[in-house]
Amino acid sequence: MxxxxxxxxxxxxxxxxxxxxxxxxxxxLPWGIFAANVSASFLLGLVGALVTTGRLPGWTLALVGTGFCGALSTYSSFANDTLKLAEKGERRLAVLNLLLNVLCGLAAAVIGAALGRAG
Known part of the structure; x- marks a missing residue:
C-alpha cells in the first residue's frame, strides 16, 4: 500500500x-522528450546506486525511481515523435532522435550510477 x-x-x-x-x-527535434528521458535515466542510475549502497532507504526507489522517473521518461512519446519525423520525410532527424535518446539515455544512467557509487 x-x-x-x-x-x-x-x-x-x-x-x-x-x-x-x-x-x-x-x-x-523533440528536445523536451529527449531532456526528460535523459534526465530520468541519469536520476534513476543515481538513485538506484544510492539505494544499492545503502545511502538511501529502499522506499526512495519507489518514489523517485518508479514514480518520478517512470512518469518523467516516456518511451511511447519518444517512439511516436521518431515515427512522426520519419513520416514527414525527416528520416535523418528520425535516426538522430533515435540514436540520441538511446545512447545519451544509457550514458546518463551509467554516469548517474557511477556517481551514486563513488560518493
Whole structure:
C-alpha cells in the first residue's frame, strides 16, 4: 500500500515536469522528450546506486525511481515523435532522435550510477 502511494506521488510530480519540458523545448527535434528521458535515466542510475549502497532507504526507489522517473521518461512519446519525423520525410532527424535518446539515455544512467557509487 505504501509503495503504491510513493509511486503515485512520484508520478504526480514527474508527468507534469515531462509535459512542461515537452512544451518548452520542442523545436525541430523533440528536445523536451529527449531532456526528460535523459534526465530520468541519469536520476534513476543515481538513485538506484544510492539505494544499492545503502545511502538511501529502499522506499526512495519507489518514489523517485518508479514514480518520478517512470512518469518523467516516456518511451511511447519518444517512439511516436521518431515515427512522426520519419513520416514527414525527416528520416535523418528520425535516426538522430533515435540514436540520441538511446545512447545519451544509457550514458546518463551509467554516469548517474557511477556517481551514486563513488560518493
Amino acid at each position: 505504501i509503495v503504491g502511494l510513493l509511486v503515485l506521488l512520484g508520478g504526480a510530480v514527474g508527468a507534469p515536469v515531462r509535459a512542461l519540458l515537452d512544451k518548452r523545448l520542442a523545436v525541430r
